[in-house]
Each structure stands twice: as structure tokens, then as C-alpha cells.
Amino acid sequence: MEHKRLSPFPKDFLWGSASAAYQVEGAWDKDGKGPSVWDEFVRIPGTTFKETNGDVAVDHYHRYKEDVALMAEQGLKAYRFSIAWSRVLPTGRGEINEQGLQFYDDLIDELIAHNIKPVVTLYHWDIPQGLQDAYGGWESRQIIEDFTTYAAILFERFNGRVHHWVTLNEQNVFISHGYQLAYHPPGVSDEKRMYNANHNANLANASAINKFRELGTSGKIGPSFAYGPNYAIDAHPKNELAALNAEEFNANFWMDIYVWGEYPKAIFHWLEEQGWAPEILPGDTELLKKGKPDFMGVNYYRTMTNAFNPIDGVGHGKMNTTGEKGTSEEKGVPGLFKIQDNPYLEKTNWDWEIDPTGLRIGLRRIASRYRLPILITENGLGEYDSLTDDKEIHDEYRIDYLRQHSLAIQEAITDGVEMLGYCTWSFTDLLSWLNGYQKRYGFVYVDREENDEKELKRYKKDSFYWYQKTIKENGANLVDE
Numbered sequence: 001m002e003h004k005r006l007s008p009f010p011k012d013f014l015w016g017s018a019s020a021a022y023q024v025e026g027a028w029d030k031d032g033k034g035p036s037v038w039d040e041f042v043r044i045p046g047t048t049f050k051e052t053n054g055d056v057a058v059d060h061y062h063r064y065k066e067d068v069a070l071m072a073e074q075g076l077k078a079y080r081f082s083i084a085w086s087r088v089l090p091t092g093r094g095e096i097n098e099q100g101l102q103f104y105d106d107l108i109d110e111l112i113a114h115n116i117k118p119v120v121t122l123y124h125w126d127i128p129q130g131l132q133d134a135y136g137g138w139e140s141r142q143i144i145e146d147f148t149t150y151a152a153i154l155f156e157r158f159n160g161r162v163h164h165w166v167t168l169n170e171q172n173v174f175i176s177h178g179y180q181l182a183y184h185p186p187g188v189s190d191e192k193r194m195y196n197a198n199h200n201a202n203l204a205n206a207s208a209i210n211k212f213r214e215l216g217t218s219g220k221i222g223p224s225f226a227y228g229p230n231y232a233i234d235a236h237p238k239n240e241l242a243a244l245n246a247e248e249f250n251a252n253f254w255m256d257i258y259v260w261g262e263y264p265k266a267i268f269h270w271l272e273e274q275g276w277a278p279e280i281l282p283g284d285t286e287l288l289k290k291g292k293p294d295f296m297g298v299n300y301y302r303t304m305t306n307a308f309n310p311i312d313g314v315g316h317g318k319m320n321t322t323g324e325k326g327t328s329e330e331k332g333v334p335g336l337f338k339i340q341d342n343p344y345l346e347k348t349n350w351d352w353e354i355d356p357t358g359l360r361i362g363l364r365r366i367a368s369r370y371r372l373p374i375l376i377t378e379n380g381l382g383e384y385d386s387l388t389d390d391k392e393i394h395d396e397y398r399i400d401y402l403r404q405h406s407l408a409i410q411e412a413i414t415d416g417v418e419m420l421g422y423c424t425w426s427f428t429d430l431l432s433w434l435n436g437y438q439k440r441y442g443f444v445y446v447d448r449e450e451n452d453e454k455e456l457k458r459y460k461k462d463s464f465y466w467y468q469k470t471i472k473e474n475g476a477n478l479v480d481e
């Protein structure tokens with residue numbers, strides 16, 4: 001679709017940026033916080049790049065005022081962050097740790113005082129270790145009640161101050177990495193267990209949304225989904241079918257549940273054939289159908305290009321967590337699809353395709369299929385950055401990436417997609433889970449390395465000023481830049 005002229009961004013468009021508790025806060029055992037599964041997992045040798053962990057991270061817990069001042073200087077309209085469940089409830093349930101809750105209370109007030117809207121994520125992968133030990137975390141249905149109780153504490157405390165709520169961050173990632181690929185805690189590799197844990201997460205998500213409504217909480221709520229649209233490598237019908245398999249398996253399998261409360265038929269049938277389908281108990285479907293979100297949160301980084309994969313074809317392949325280009329292995333799901341290099345797309349040093357048009361395609365697909373407004377909850381470029389002797393960071397590659405993706409959003413708006421906002425990943429540099437600190441995403445450089453925290457000083461990158469200008473102009477000049 002080509003347009004003679006692009007529609008402007010809405011006046012109240014949320015130009016924002018994002019982070020997650022474990023990746024920025026540090027203070028992992030301070031002020032009554034209990035351990036989360038990540039606090040334990042990172043101590044197992046060989047799980048992360050150079051054995052990095054989030055014990056200190058970028059020390060946002062102690063420096064949040066400095067970070068919020070930088071956000072205000074940039075002109076951010078929204079800041080998305082997550083709450084660490086085990087700061088609020090050290091073992092995941094029971095007594096509230098008031099000091100932990102107070103940290104978020106103060107952060108929210110600080111943001112509001114600077115005219116920045118808080119976008120609160122209830123869960124960004126750090127389930128309390130207490131719940132993992134008690135009943136296996138997401139593998140037990142007890143998680144539904146405990147997650148709902150935890151969510152209700154936050155709804156009640158922050159009602160009226162927070163207007164955008166995100167339930168689960170990238171359920172598709174934490175479930176597949178945690179229970180199938182064993183890259184994330186609890187490090188399990190078992191499909192049957194994975195689909196069961198996933199079904200419980202679906203129920204917990206819907207139950208929290210229902211609680212939100214029951215309590216009459218103000219604002220909007222929705223999940224954050226890691227969506228990469230799937231392409232076929234070419235027009236061979238077998239490859240088209242592979243791309244359809246991939247889209248249903250990787251995306252609709254989650255988003256259909258969020259919006260319609262039902263799994264896609266062909267994929268569910270395929271799971272039954274493998275003996276992996278989750279058990280759906282009486283009442284589940286009603287609960288899922290009722291817990292419909294107000295918006296779809298989308299974390300977009302890349303697209304996937306697919307080809308036919310026979311039943312004895314390629315399966316899981318290793319991920320590139322070192323930043324050495326070309327080290328990720330071929331992967332797929334035997335009998336469904338395999339992922340191919342797209343000859344039209346460049347990749348980052350971590351082998352992630354760069355595809356702004358893919359974002360527009362994804363937004364269009366979601367808007368047509370689900371008829372919901374969309375909030376981009378993450379999008380950004382993870383790259384090496386270098387600090388010059390003058391303490392500057394010339395990250396024109398990031399400016400280029402963000403400009404092209406912002407333009408894709410404007411094009412999607414012009415196509416008719418309802419967009420609430422754009423939260424880039426990330427505001428400051430932070431711990432990239434398995435990838436250490438060298439894979440940087442921020443507008444603000446944090447001077448630390450894998451095994452040297454240094455003084456954790458903050459420096460504004462060139463992209464900081466580019467986004468500042470873009471926000472000021474409400475994205476009016478993306479085409480001419």
C-alpha cells in the first residue's frame with residue numbers, strides 16, 4: 001500500500017522506552033527482596049555470557065532519580081518497567097514486603113512528577129524462587145491464584161496513577177526458553193511440561209485481567225507478545241504452507257488465546273498427535289474468553305523466513321549469545337517449518353534480521369485479525385557501542401534502525417492501524433539476560449563491562465538526542481531525515 005502522504009502520529013501518542021526489573025535494578029537481595037528464579041539460575045556455571053548476572057545490573061534501584069531525570073530531559077512521554085514479584089512478596093505469596101512495594105511507589109511518583117506516564121509490567125520472567133520450590137511455579141495451577149493475588153496488590157496500590165498495565169511479558173519466550181530449550185530457568189526440556197505450563201500462564205493472564213476489571217481499576221491492560229511475522233522463502237506452495245504453520249505455531253497459538261480464548265485448530269490437533277496438548281479442564285475456556293485484553297502489546301525485533309521441513313528435518317539449533325556474527329545454528333520444527341536466511345535482509349551481530357517493513361506487516365496482521373489497538377512495548381537494536389575519549393557514543397546505526405521502525409509505525413497508522421504508542425528497548429543500557437552487557441540497546445550508555453562494574457556512569461548517546469527531537473516534533477519529520 002502506497003500513500004500520497006502519511007497521516008500524523010496521534011496527539012497523545014506515547015513515545016516511550018522500556019526496561020525490566022532484573023535487567024536494570026540490581027539490589028537483588030536488598031530491603032527484604034526474596035530471590036527469583038533468575039537470581040538462582042545465573043549462578044549455575046555456563047548459563048550466561050561470561051557468567052554475568054543482575055546482582056548489580058545498572059543499579060537503577062539506587063539511581064532511579066538520576067535515570068528519571070534523564071528521561072525527562074529527553075522528553076519521554078511513557079516509561080515501561082516491570083515490577084519484581086519477589087520484591088513485593090519475597091516468597092511469592094503471603095506477607096507484603098512494604099519496602100519493596102514502596103520502591104515502585106516512589107518510582108511511579110517520580111515519573112508522574114516529570115510528566116512521564118508509567119507503563120507497568122506485572123511479570124517480566126522473574127517468578128519468585130519460593131513458588132518454584134513450593135509447587136514448580138508455572139507448572140502448577142496454583143500459580144493462577146497466586147499471580148492474581150499479586151496482581152491485585154498492584155492494581156489496588158497504583159490505581160489512578162498507572163493507566164497502562166502489561167500482564168505477562170513475552171509468554172512465548174519465557175515458556176519456550178524455560179521448558180523446551182532450557183536456556184532460561186527452570187532449564188527444562190520437555191514439550192509436554194512446556195504446553196502445560198503455557199496453559200497455566202494463559203489462565204493466569206486471563207484471571208489477572210478479570211481481577212483488574214472486577215476491582216474497577218482505571219486504564220487499559222494487555223499482554224506483551226514477542227511477535228515476528230513469518231514469511232515464506234518463496235512462492236513454492238510447500239514453503240507457503242511452512243510459513244502458515246510457523247505463523248500459527250509461533251504467533252496465533254498465543255494471541256488467539258489472549259483475544260478469543262481458543263487455540264488455533266490445526267496446531268492444537270498437531271499437539272494432540274504428538275501427545276503434547278495441554279489438558280483443558282471445565283471452566284478454562286470460559287475464563288480465557290472472559291479475560292480479553294484492551295490492547296495487544298507487541299515486542300518486535302525481527303521477522304522469520306520459512307521453508308518446508310520434513311518430519312525427520314532440523315529441530316532446535318544453538319542461539320548466538322556471543323555477538324559473533326553467523327554463529328547461530330539452523331533451526332526449525334520437524335514436520336512444520338524451518339527457518340532460513342532471508343536474502344533481502346541485513347542482520348545484527350547477534351544474527352537478528354533488521355526488517356522495518358516486517359513491523360508494518362505485523363501491525364497490519366494483528367489489527368486485522370484481532371481488531372485491537374496496539375502498543376509497541378519493545379523494539380530496538382542490540383549492538384556494540386563504543387565510548388569515545390570525549391565520552392560520546394556515535395550510534396548512527398541505532399538512529400537509523402529506530403527512524404526506519406518509527407516510519408513503519410507511521411505507515412501502519414496511515415494504513416488504518418490504531419497505535420497507542422512506541423516503547424523502544426531500552427532506555428539505559430542493561431543486562432541482556434544470556435548476552436551479558438556488551439549487547440547494548442539504550443539511549444543512555446552505562447559504563448560497565450561484564451566483569452567490571454566500574455562506576456556505572458551514564459552518558460547520553462547520539463540516539464538520545466535523535467529521539468528527543470523526534471518526540472518534540474511528534475514524529476513529523478521521519479521521512480525527510
Ligand code: GAL
Binds near residue numbers: 020226299382
Ligand atoms: C526481549 C525481552 C527483553 C529484552 C529484549 C532484547 O525478548 O523481553 O527483556 O531482553 O528481548 O534482547
